[in-house]
Amino acid sequence: MTHSVLGPPLIQKKDNLALRNLTYRFQTGLVIGLLWVLHRLDYPTRLRFGGWFFSCVVVRVTQYQRRIQQNLALIFPDLTSTEAKKLSQRISQNIGITFTELFSPKEFVQKNINYTLTGKGFEALKTAQTKGRPAIVVSGHFGNYDVVRTNLIREGLNVGGLYRRMENPYFHDLYIKSISAIGDGLFERGLPGLKGMLKFLRGGGVLAVLIDQRISGGETLNFMGHPAYTSLSIAKLALKLEALVVPAYAVRKPDLSYDIVIEDPIVPSTARQMTQDLNDSLSKQVRAHPEQWFWIHRRWLHASPTKE
Secondary structure, eight states: OHHHHHHHHHHHHHHHHHHHHHHHHHHHHHHHHHHHHHTTSOHHHHHHHHHHHHHHTGGGSSSHHHHHHHHHHHHOTTOOHHHHHHHHHHHHHHHHHHHHHHTOHHHHHHHHSOOOOOSHHHHHHHHHHHHTOOEEEEEOSBSOTHHHHHHHHHTTOOEEEEEOOOSSHHHHHHHHHHHHHHOSOEEETTHHHHHHHHHHHHTTOEEEEEOOSOBTTOEEEEETTEEEEEOOHHHHHHHHHTOEEEEEEEEEOTTSOEEEEEOOOOOOOOHHHHHHHHHHHHHHHHHHSGGGBOTTSOOSTTSOOBOO
């Protein structure tokens, strides 16, 4: 009797795990195959082809196109259907270019490592490094955020990165291998990387983070005029460690080079206010360059959050 009750669900669970594992392997195999094809091309052609492939193939076989259009309709309700379609196309191309850059770390670094960094925010980061004060550089899924990390490392700053573990373990390994080629010192978000991250910051390191994904358990803050769940953890960490917090962005130009924008440091206040200030900073960049943000995320309250 016990076997007849418990057996089938256990078997079904094993079957589901096996199917999921097979799906993950298949997905990663497709990515590896695509990367093999892309790396037969010279770097500029590779980037443009990657942008084309994502905008013309990937978005059509996933839910991304519909999600982009839903998000655009929420934030820019006055766009005509033609304008929204053109902007959606540019957004998809930008995402494809970013992913292609991500998996071309050697050429990516060679092409994007010599940008001039200026501004009060950059000077504050250098001063913090000299004094051994921890610092947190905050950006979003905008342009290519790793351009900032690459150039801060070139300037001699001890920069580490905070990343989120992906659901597909095989693709996750591929992803970590690639971003590690840009710079070491990577910490997994949550308990797995917490100890190392705290040690790194207390030693005067500069932690690079992205804050624009919806997090379960986050606070409801304003993002581009609409309520969005936003984690306060980075601001809380900064207040606890008296860390400098600086927003920074890499804005992609038509020739696929970048302008790096390092803004003034966020004024220490409350975790909620500091996080809202960071949301406002990113909002300005997205409104100025809407084609460069990843509109594929379920960012606002009408979508299901991810877990932190």
